[in-house]
Amino acid sequence: MKLVIERREISSPLLRFSAPIASIGVALFVAGFLLLASGVSPLVAYKEIIIEALGSLYGLSETLVKTTPLIFAGLGVSLAFRMQIWNIGAEGQIYVGAMGATWVALFSGLQNHWVMLVAMFFAAFFCAGLWAGVAGFLRARWQVNEVIVTLLMNYIAILWVDYLIYGPWKDPKGFNFPLTAQFSDTARFAEYFNTRMHSGFFLALFCALVLYLFIERTVWGYEIKVIGSNQKAAQYAGMNTGMAIFFVLFLSGAIAGIAGFSEVAGLQHRLQHGISPGYGYTAIIIAWLAKRSAIGVVIVSFLLGVLLVGGDSLQLLWQLPVAFVYAFQGLILFFLLASDFFIIYRVKLVKGVAHA
Amino acid sequence: MSDILHIENIRKTFPGVIALDDVSFSVARGEIHTLLGENGAGKSTLMNVLTGLYHPDRGQIRIAGEKIHFTSPRDSLACGIGMVHQHFMLVPAHSVFENILLALDNVPNFYSRKTYKEKIQQLIDEFDLDLDLSTPVWKLSIGAQQWIELIKLLMRDCQLLILDEPTAVLTPQEADRLFDVLRRLKKQGKSIIFISHKMREVMEISDRVTILKKGCSLDTLARGDFDESKLASLMIGKDKIPQWQKTLQMSDEIVLDIQGLSVRNDRGLSDLDKFNLQLKKGEILGVAGVAGNGQKALAEVLTGLKNTSHGRILAREKDITNSNARYSYIAGIAHIPEDRKTIGIAPDMSVDENLIMKSFKSGSFRNWIFQNKKAIRRNAEEKIEQFAIKTGPDGTPVRYLSGGNIQKVIIARELSEHPAVLVALYPTRGLDIGSAGYVHKVIADGADRGMSTILIAEDLDELLKLSDRIAVMFRGKLIGYVNPRKTTREEIGLMMSGETPGDTA
Numbered sequence: 001m002k003l004v005i006e007r008r009e010i011s012s013p014l015l016r017f018s019a020p021i022a023s024i025g026v027a028l029f030v031a032g033f034l035l036l037a038s039g040v041s042p043l044v045a046y047k048e049i050i051i052e053a054l055g056s057l058y059g060l061s062e063t064l065v066k067t068t069p070l071i072f073a074g075l076g077v078s079l080a081f082r083m084q085i086w087n088i089g090a091e092g093q094i095y096v097g098a099m100g101a102t103w104v105a106l107f108s109g110l111q112n113h114w115v116m117l118v119a120m121f122f123a124a125f126f127c128a129g130l131w132a133g134v135a136g137f138l139r140a141r142w143q144v145n146e147v148i149v150t151l152l153m154n155y156i157a158i159l160w161v162d163y164l165i166y167g168p169w170k171d172p173k174g175f176n177f178p179l180t181a182q183f184s185d186t187a188r189f190a191e192y193f194n195t196r197m198h199s200g201f202f203l204a205l206f207c208a209l210v211l212y213l214f215i216e217r218t219v220w221g222y223e224i225k226v227i228g229s230n231q232k233a234a235q236y237a238g239m240n241t242g243m244a245i246f247f248v249l250f251l252s253g254a255i256a257g258i259a260g261f262s263e264v265a266g267l268q269h270r271l272q273h274g275i276s277p278g279y280g281y282t283a284i285i286i287a288w289l290a291k292r293s294a295i296g297v298v299i300v301s302f303l304l305g306v307l308l309v310g311g312d313s314l315q316l317l318w319q320l321p322v323a324f325v326y327a328f329q330g331l332i333l334f335f336l337l338a339s340d341f342f343i344i345y346r347v348k349l350v351k352g353v354a355h356a
Numbered sequence: 357m358s359d360i361l362h363i364e365n366i367r368k369t370f371p372g373v374i375a376l377d378d379v380s381f382s383v384a385r386g387e388i389h390t391l392l393g394e395n396g397a398g399k400s401t402l403m404n405v406l407t408g409l410y411h412p413d414r415g416q417i418r419i420a421g422e423k424i425h426f427t428s429p430r431d432s433l434a435c436g437i438g439m440v441h442q443h444f445m446l447v448p449a450h451s452v453f454e455n456i457l458l459a460l461d462n463v464p465n466f467y468s469r470k471t472y473k474e475k476i477q478q479l480i481d482e483f484d485l486d487l488d489l490s491t492p493v494w495k496l497s498i499g500a501q502q503w504i505e506l507i508k509l510l511m512r513d514c515q516l517l518i519l520d521e522p523t524a525v526l527t528p529q530e531a532d533r534l535f536d537v538l539r540r541l542k543k544q545g546k547s548i549i550f551i552s553h554k555m556r557e558v559m560e561i562s563d564r565v566t567i568l569k570k571g572c573s574l575d576t577l578a579r580g581d582f583d584e585s586k587l588a589s590l591m592i593g594k595d596k597i598p599q600w601q602k603t604l605q606m607s608d609e610i611v612l613d614i615q616g617l618s619v620r621n622d623r624g625l626s627d628l629d630k631f632n633l634q635l636k637k638g639e640i641l642g643v644a645g646v647a648g649n650g651q652k653a654l655a656e657v658l659t660g661l662k663n664t665s666h667g668r669i670l671a672r673e674k675d676i677t678n679s680n681a682r683y684s685y686i687a688g689i690a691h692i693p694e695d696r697k698t699i700g701i702a703p704d705m706s707v708d709e710n711l712i713m714k715s716f717k718s719g720s721f722r723n724w725i726f727q728n729k730k731a732i733r734r735n736a737e738e739k740i741e742q743f744a745i746k747t748g749p750d751g752t753p754v755r756y757l758s759g760g761n762i763q764k765v766i767i768a769r770e771l772s773e774h775p776a777v778l779v780a781l782y783p784t785r786g787l788d789i790g791s792a793g794y795v796h797k798v799i800a801d802g803a804d805r806g807m808s809t810i811l812i813a814e815d816l817d818e819l820l821k822l823s824d825r826i827a828v829m830f831r832g833k834l835i836g837y838v839n840p841r842k843t844t845r846e847e848i849g850l851m852m853s854g855e856t857p858g859d860t861a
Contacts, residue, residue: 006370218725222709222716229702235661236691236699237713 005345015343020289023335024303030335031328040318048317049310059309061195065267067305069094069259069276071204073283074290074297075211076256081287082215083228083248089135089150090256091280092157093128097257098264099161100127102180102271105187105264106169116186120261128257129250131157136249140242146249154280165271180271189266198266205298207255212294224248256280278326285333304329358420360385360516360547361406361437366415368401375401376412377571383516388538388548390558392591393568394789399551402568403518406549407439408432419516438514440505442521448494452504455493459508479507483537498648499530506537517541518549523557524814525647528849535561554815555584567591591789600797602640602804602822609637610672611777611808617667619653619832627653629832630667635777635808640799642823642840643812646852650832651812652694655781658810659691690770692795694781696759700766703755707747708736710754711769739768760791767798778802778809784818796822816845830854 032042053063073090080087087093100123110116131153138144162178171181189198215221227234227244235241263275282304290296311325362382368375376398383389393399404410406417408426417424419435426432446455456476457463463472473489480487485503493501502522509517519538523531538548538561552558558565565582567574567590574590612635619628628650635641645651656662657669669677693699701710712721712732721735722728740747745764748756754765763783770778780799784792799809799822813819819826820840828835828851835851 213726217727217729219716219722219727220725222727225705225709226702226713229704230698232699233702233713236659236693238660 003347003349005347016291019339019343020291020336023339024332026335027328027331030331031324034324034327035320038318038320038324040314040320045314045318048313049307052313053306053309057193058195061193061197063302063305063309064201065196065198065305066308067301068198068200068204068266069263069279070282070286070301070304071208071298072259072262073256073279074286074301075204075208075294076252076254076259077283078287078290078292078294078297079211079215079224079255080248080252082292083224083244084231085136085139085245085248085252086147087132087135087150087249087252087256088147088284089132089153089157089253089280090259090283091276091278092150092154093132093253093256094260094263094276094280095154095157095161096131097124097128097254097260098271098275099157099164099260100124100257101261101264102169102183105183106180111186113186117189117265120187120265121258124257124261125254128260129254132253132256133246133250136246139249140245150249161271161275162273165273169271171270178273183264183269187265188269189262191266196267198262200262200266203258203262207258208294208298211255215294256283282329285329285336288333289336358385359383359418360420362418362421363406364416364418366402366405366412366417368405368410368412374571376405379415379568379571379573381566381573381576383547383549385515385547386542386545387563388542388550388561390550390552390562390565391568392553392558392565392587394553394591397568398571399568400520401571403439403520403549403551406432406437406518433512433514436513436515437518438509438512438516439518440502440509440520440522442524444501444505446493446501446504449492451490451492452487452496453489455504456508456511460511476507476511479510483540485537497530498525498646499527499533502526502534514546516547516549518551520551521553522550523552523554527646527852528816528845529853531557554817555587556817558587559584600793600800602800607637611635611637613670613673615668615670617657617669618665619650619657619662620665621653626832628657628667631829631832632834633810633827635810637808638803638806639824640803640809640811640822642819642826643810643829644816644819644826644848644852645829647814649829649852651781651829653832654810654829655691655694655779655812658689658779659693688773688775688777690773690775690778692763692766692770692778692780692783694785696762696766697755701754701762704753706751707740707745707754707757707765708732708751710765711736711739711772714769715773739765739772743768760787760794763787763791763795767795771798771802774805774807776807778807779812780809781812782814783811784813784815816848828852 028042028046035042035045051059053059073094076093077087077090101120104110104120104123105116108116108119110119132150135144135146135149135153138149139146165178165180169180171177171179174181189200191198215224223234223239223244226237227239227241231241234244259279260275264271268275286297286300286304289300307325307328311322311328314320314324315322359382364380366376366379379398379402381389391399391402401410405412405426408429408431411426417426419437424431424435426435447458450458453469453473453476457472476489479485480489485507487496487500487503487507493504496504502525506517522534526534535557538550541548542563550558550561559582562579564576564578565587566576567587569591577586612633614631614633617628617631618626621627631650631654633641633654643651643654653662657664664677667677668675697703702713709732712735715721716727720728721731739745743764745768746757746761754762757765767783778799780795783795783799787795796818799811803809803824811819811822820843823840826838826840826843826848828838828848830852831854835854835856838848838851
């Protein structure tokens with residue numbers, strides 16, 4: 001008996017569709033052992049997660065609040081993935097976006113609500129875009145690996161924001177806490193149903209729609225897909241791939257940066273430490289789970305939003321550490337990557353192969 | 357004569373493909389046995405079965421009468437089967453001696469350089485090979501590198517040698533040397549499986565020929581029972597070859613004039629060295645040369661993938677070397693690339709999308725910033741019909757198409773804009789005879805409409821048949837032009853090895 005691994009000629013659509021679901025299932029199963037080890041029944045815990053995150057208007061609104069930045073960051077990361085560019089720096093781009101928006105909110109002196117929001121949007125968009133664009137430029141010009149550059153720039157971005165809130169931007173009336181002053185009402189999103197849910201969520205859905213049209217329908221989207229499928233063929237067809245790499249990383253970062261804008265304008269109303277508890281990293285999982293579609297990003301972001309909110313209740317009820325939620329996210333990604341192997345290859349048992 | 361190898365009813369399938377259906381043949385001791393077949397007939401799969409890389413689904417292999425199962429290439433080598441691949445497995449920075457040593461098993465940790473060197477030198481002397489053991493491999497010609505591969509197998513005492521299209525990289529003269537050596541090996545009782553699709557060579561060297569077609573062994577013919585036309589008709593069978601007629605028309609109008617062009621590669625060596633070429637309107641200009649003598653660089657400069665370090669390119673007497681005009685001019689050149697899968701197509705995208713890769717920005721395929729999906733679909737329907745492309749259901753990624761159909765997609769795309777110039781790099785490599793004939797027809801028809809073609813190919817017969825003039829390249833230089841109707845293979849062969857001809861056509 002012998003195990004033989006063969007490449008599948010055509011991977012079945014059913015398999016491709018069910019793989020993410022199966023990997024979430026397996027991740028749930030394995031995470032169950034972690035729960036058992038902490039003395040919590042997995043079934044009770046999972047039920048609690050669902051009830052907490054979806055069972056009430058408050059729970060649902062909290063879930064959407066968490067979903068919002070995940071959609072932005074997930075869209076950004078998945079756009080780059082589409083071109084086989086790996087943007088690992090969404091976390092830093094969120095911070096830089098938030099920084100740009102805060103700068104406008106605190107120091108521009110704009111009085112009109114809409115003008116203010118639009119200005120904040122573009123500040124976040126361009127700051128984060130240029131931030132990611134650095135990696136794009138280096139990659140396009142000198143073939144510097146964008147994974148390393150985007151990843152390392154996260155630390156710079158986070159520390160830069162720290163510098164601002166501990167130093168020049170610190171709220172003089174803030175009792176020396178590392179926070180900026182609160183935004184005025186002109187710089188805040190509307191909130192709904194007496195909850196923390198804000199307009200950022202609708203902006204995120206709108207962004208997903210625009211990005212979907214951009215990729216699937218426009219000439220540029222076509223160019224990105226060709227480059228993603230075969231960069232040499234693209235060059236050969238006369239496409240300027242260097243420019244496209246820069247542009248896509250710029251846009252990828254810019255969209256992730258909107259998450260920063262949405263967080264400060266809709267939720268925090270100030271710049272402070274930890275405005276993103278790792279949304280940028282979760283975005284990588286989201287982009288991978290959603291494969292290629294913008295719609296997929298919205299759905300997966302919502303699922304992970306459920307997990308984040310539900311995970312909070314695990315902390316409250318059973319004093320489980322927040323690390324459990326991250327461990328669970330890690331498990332999903334792990335099994336998902338493993339499932340790719342089974343989509344591409346088939347494993348067969350071959351009987352009776354004698355030796356020479 | 358006893359059979360050294362006997363294979364019976366071999367079948368090997370891959371998901372969705374039957375690579376080998378039913379193959380049986382035997383090789384006697386001291387025989388040169390040719391496997392002849394079009395690309396896709398199953399030659400390489402069969403060789404991979406013989407060298408232990410694939411396990412057949414059915415059938416048996418006997419070596420010297422004994423039934424055998426290979427589980428890895430190691431088993432096959434242990435049975436005395438050795439193969440010279442088309443792409444050599446050599447370490448360029450190492451010396452000839454080190455490369456040979458690398459291939460040997462059971463070299464003791466403290467080995468005597470002297471004994472091994474003497475052994476290898478003996479082989480070299482025996483076959484009159486011109487090879488110095490201490491030279492690093494990268495300094496050697498392709499022909500000499502092939503000797504090393506051969507010596508490796510002889511040092512291992514292989515009894516059955518498999519040579520996979522060994523002459524593809526050789527000049528006609530080098531090929532003759534190789535055949536000499538093969539005949540001598542035969543005299544020593546070694547058996548050789550020779551794979552080729554060049555009829556001339558097959559006729560010259562084979563004791564027996566087995567014809568493969570669509571995964572089946574059709575027939576085995578002994579010397580005397582076959583001639584070129586018989587082999588060709590067996591190989592092609594009932595496949596239709598598109599007919600075409602070429603009308604000679606040579607105007608003196610020069611469309612493209614390349615003057616003193618030099619191109620360096622990544623290692624700082626010259627791929628093109630003061631290269632000159634003139635392309636006339638409506639002609640098919642064949643470019644002959646042993647692979648690796650600058651043909652690829654020439655195509656890359658003309659396709660804009662490479663920049664020049666010296667020299668000028670004139671299009672209709674206008675210098676376009678380093679101006680933006682070059683790029684717009686290049687955009688008007690049609691290209692059939694060497695490696696269709698790695699640079700010709702976007703493999704994960706549909707036929708529709710691949711067909712517009714060069715013209716996706718043109719007004720007919722878009723409305724403002726949006727793609728006009730209807731127009732794209734209509735274009736695809738037209739092209740699929742016109743070029744008889746066999747595709748799967750709509751939206752099937754191009755990579756699932758056969759090689760011939762992928763080539764048709766590329767040709768349909770490149771020729772749809774009625775270009776003035778076509779640069780075709782090995783356009784029929786890997787195609788079956790029917791598809792290759794189709795490609796020839798398209799090029800010849802294009803010439804009738806006034807399109808000028810630079811045809812770079814490795815098969816001299818193809819060049820002689822199709823070209824109006826043939827330019828011969830050697831080490832990045834133009835050696836000269838010949839007239840395909842007046843020249844001989846020998847003359848071209850000499851020029852391919854760098855000798856300047858006495859008189860040019």
